[in-house]
Each structure stands twice: as structure tokens, then as C-alpha cells.
Amino acid sequence: MDEVCEKIKHRVLKPPKVIFEVVSEGTAQKDETIKFELYRREGIEYYVIAFLSLKKTKVYKLHEGKYVKLKDVTDDSLEINLEDCSISLDFSKIW
Numbered sequence: 001m002d003e004v005c006e007k008i009k010h011r012v013l014k015p016p017k018v019i020f021e022v023v024s025e026g027t028a029q030k031d032e033t034i035k036f037e038l039y040r041r042e043g044i045e046y047y048v049i050a051f052l053s054l055k056k057t058k059v060y061k062l063h064e065g066k067y068v069k070l071k072d073v074t075d076d077s078l079e080i081n082l083e084d085c086s087i088s089l090d091f092s093k094i095w
Contacts, residue, residue: 018044018046018087023049043062044062055074057078059071059072077089078091
């Protein structure tokens with residue numbers, strides 16, 4: 001069985017709490033408009049958008065039904081704390 005913060009029995013039946021999106025020039029507008037709105041409506045708690053060509057990542061958190069930008073990450077760390085686990089990424093090692 002796979003496990004990502006909780007055990008997955010057979011299949012996933014609920015939306016994720018975090019989505020990481022890697023953006024290319026061809027998908028940037030779609031990722032920042034259509035997907036941004038879709039994930040907001042679906043209640044995805046965190047939306048993390050990585051722009052490889054810029055070596056920058058935008059981090060949004062859902063607050064009262066709207067995404068609020070937490071920060072732009074370039075060469076520092078990102079910590080996302082969820083109810084039952086946390087995610088830590090060191091972007092200085094990614095870029």
C-alpha cells in the first residue's frame with residue numbers, strides 16, 4: 001500500500017490537500033487561471049506552482065474560499081503543515 005500522510009487503501013476518493021504544478025511556457029496561463037480557479041472551487045488547501053525557467057515557485061493557501069499568496073520561493077525552504085503531516089522542501093537544492 002502507498003502512503004502519503006495517510007494510508008491509501010484502494011483508491012483516492014477525496015481531493016488532495018496540496019497540488020504541486022510544474023509550469024512550462026505553454027501551460028503557464030492555463031495553470032494560473034483555469035487550474036487556479038478549479039483547485040479553489042475544489043477546496044485544495046495549498047496550490048504550489050513551480051516556474052522552472054524563472055527558478056521560482058509561487059505558494060498559495062486557501063483562506064475563506066480564496067487563494068492567498070503566502071510567498072515566492074527561490075532558494076529558501078518551504079514548509080507546509082497539514083493536519084496529519086508536514087512537507088518540507090529546500091529549493092536551494094532543487095534549482
